[in-house]
Amino acid sequence: MAVDEMQQYQESRERLAKQKRWVIKIGSALLTNDGKGLNREGMQSWVDQMAELQKLGHEIILVSSGSVAEGMKRLGLKKRPDEVHQLQAAAAVGQMGLVQAYETAFGKHERLTAQVLLTHDDLSNRTRYLNARSTLRTLMSMGVVPVINENDTVVTDEICFGDNDTLGALVANLVEADVLVILTDQQGLFTADPRSNPDARLVVEGRASDPAYAAMAGGGGILGRGGMVTKVRAATLAARSGADTVIVGGRIDQVLTRLRAGELIGTLMLADKEPVAARKQWIAGHLQTRGDLILDDGAVRALREGRRSLLPIGVVAANGRFERGEVVACKDERGELVAKGLVNYSRTEAVKILKTPSSGLEQALGYVAEPEMIHRDNLVVL
Numbered sequence: 001m002a003v004d005e006m007q008q009y010q011e012s013r014e015r016l017a018k019q020k021r022w023v024i025k026i027g028s029a030l031l032t033n034d035g036k037g038l039n040r041e042g043m044q045s046w047v048d049q050m051a052e053l054q055k056l057g058h059e060i061i062l063v064s065s066g067s068v069a070e071g072m073k074r075l076g077l078k079k080r081p082d083e084v085h086q087l088q089a090a091a092a093v094g095q096m097g098l099v100q101a102y103e104t105a106f107g108k109h110e111r112l113t114a115q116v117l118l119t120h121d122d123l124s125n126r127t128r129y130l131n132a133r134s135t136l137r138t139l140m141s142m143g144v145v146p147v148i149n150e151n152d153t154v155v156t157d158e159i160c161f162g163d164n165d166t167l168g169a170l171v172a173n174l175v176e177a178d179v180l181v182i183l184t185d186q187q188g189l190f191t192a193d194p195r196s197n198p199d200a201r202l203v204v205e206g207r208a209s210d211p212a213y214a215a216m217a218g219g220g221g222i223l224g225r226g227g228m229v230t231k232v233r234a235a236t237l238a239a240r241s242g243a244d245t246v247i248v249g250g251r252i253d254q255v256l257t258r259l260r261a262g263e264l265i266g267t268l269m270l271a272d273k274e275p276v277a278a279r280k281q282w283i284a285g286h287l288q289t290r291g292d293l294i295l296d297d298g299a300v301r302a303l304r305e306g307r308r309s310l311l312p313i314g315v316v317a318a319n320g321r322f323e324r325g326e327v328v329a330c331k332d333e334r335g336e337l338v339a340k341g342l343v344n345y346s347r348t349e350a351v352k353i354l355k356t357p358s359s360g361l362e363q364a365l366g367y368v369a370e371p372e373m374i375h376r377d378n379l380v381v382l
């Protein structure tokens with residue numbers, strides 16, 4: 001490796017180490033001791049490291065596979081069932097063991113965990129997306145570690161394909177993570193599948209948008225079956241909201257704390273844009289507006305000059321038909337477009353809280369979903 005190349009790689013790792021919010025995905029291939037139930041020793045070690053990262057000020061969200069493998073052990077199944085309903089049943093049985101194991105492991109650090117089961121559909125439905133986002137944000141603010149897995153009882157595509165990598169990336173988008181770490185059974189992404197190509201070399205760093213990496217990636221093993229293809233795709237998805245992805249060997253001693261120390265381990269796949277810029281481009285470009293909020297002059301100034309959130313007190317009218325989580329246009333009283341954003345309240349709710357100070361929301365609605373009408377991270381000023 002050339003000296004300046006090495007220096008550039010080192011600098012990227014130091015930047016990575018300082019990032020605050022990490023989604024950590026642990027794959028079946030690692031978690032399950034080659035199919036003999038959960039690898040509890042490994043789990044305790046990753047949990048110890050996550051607790052260490054939390055002490056250093058990082059926010060941690062865990063996406064963990066392993067339910068099918070643990071269910072197989074509990075049910076005494078020798079091989080992974082071919083029938084989907086049996087896989088679903090195994091996942092439901094195994095999920096109990098999985099969350100028990102994490103709760104015990106984090107309990108040693110006096111940390112609580114929370115079980116969150118999601119489907120891809122939950123994350124493409126705007127209302128459910130915002131609900132999941134608020135729950136996860138609240139858990140994080142309480143210092144609780146969300147332990148997320150696919151809800152295999154209600155969806156079957158992923159369980160057949162064995163792909164929690166995509167879920168990891170969608171969660172990274174959902175919580176606007178800075179980093180997605182994918183822990184797996186290989187040291188990282190190699191130029192070809194190392195199981196069949198002994199000459200394959202480890203990729204140290206690349207851009208998530210570079211199509212060359214998809215071509216290097218092959219399918220997976222018997223337990224976790226998505227392979228590297230889904231990990232590379234996950235890096236591309238995570239990059240949409242600006243998260244960098246590291247694909248790295250979970251068996252590397254102290255893997256997470258070493259990433260935190262800026263060590264050059266695994267493969268770093270960089271996003272092209274900063275997180276907020278990426279998210280705003282997504283809001284501005286891809287989503288249709290469902291209604292209009294009319295803002296008073298003070299609110300227009302707060303958005304244009306102060307880069308603030310839009311509060312209900314500055315909204316004088318709400319037109320159209322929109323639900324929580326949909327995109328609305330924000331206009332001034334002359335009808336000129338000021339901004340677009342993901343609204344926290346439906347139109348029916350919004351009309352009840354026009355010109356209302358944050359302290360009056362509970363009285364007007366009977367509950368408070370969020371103090372802002374639109375949070376500034378979800379707002380694109382035009």
Ligand SMILES: Nc1ncnc2c1ncn2[C@@H]1O[C@H](COP(=O)(O)OP(=O)(O)O)[C@@H](O)[C@H]1O
Nearest residue numbers: 027028029184190192193218220221224226227
């Ligand atoms: N280019 C590659 N570099 C590294 N591993 C690869 C590559 N192509 C395919 N693989 C395979 O992907 C597997 C990891 O994927 P998978 O079994 O789905 O793991 P997990 O359960 O962690 O998601 C590795 O064991 C490896 O054999």
Ligand SMILES: N[C@@H](CCC(=O)OP(=O)(O)O)C(=O)O
Nearest residue numbers: 027028065066067068164224
């Ligand atoms: N949700 C299931 C399957 C997910 C799965 O195996 O994904 P992966 O670890 O990416 O290969 C489980 O927890 O076993």
